[in-house]
Amino acid sequence: QVQLVESGGGVVQPGGSLRLFCAASGFTFSSFGMHWVRQAPGKGLEWVATISYDGSNKYYVDSVKGRFTISRDNSKNMLYLQMNSLRAEDTAVFYCAKDKGGGVVGATNNFVFESWGQGSLVTVSS
């Protein structure tokens, strides 16, 4: 079955950097769009970034544009999130999520978060 395992979280000072990893298995990784979704402590869900199945298209929420970069390596079944210039308000559990489709604009029911990992906690604090 689908398995998504995040890693790379931890405590970082404001202005610092961190790279999150998501190891995927149980499905044909190169056929599906992938996402990062975060949840601040005690708060709701917030979409962060999306990458299409082939990595050709990337989308970000405005609050992370220019600071975060989503990428993937289909040869390794890995998803990444490079986070720079971290702020206190970035503190959250970051979930890796598999799309129901290829993550292609205009395709039916793409950009639905079909499967989720267990999450990786990122704490930005001095």
Add this chain to the structure above:
Amino acid sequence: EIVMTQSPAALSVSPGERAALSCRASLTVNSNLAWYQQKPGQTPRLLIYGAFIRATGIPARFSGSGSGTEFTLSISSLQSEDSAVYYCQQYNDWPLTFGGGTKVEIK
């Protein structure tokens, strides 16, 4: 940005009763609407997509309806394991946005 508003924020229902959770979009999202369930301490789980299509393995007591700007998640014959926070999410336009959630408590 399309703002998703869920109501009520919380509700308490007796086992066996029915619950109706509302989700309203600030602009039309057509039928590009999904519902997720998040139990305490757990990861979110996809329940419904396409406004009314149940995801794989989701019990038939969960049903979705609506289109455009008004959507409802109905849970018939509530069970103790349905205690959770339920989120709606639109995927009609960028940025992808979630509602604030409805917390369902089983009495």
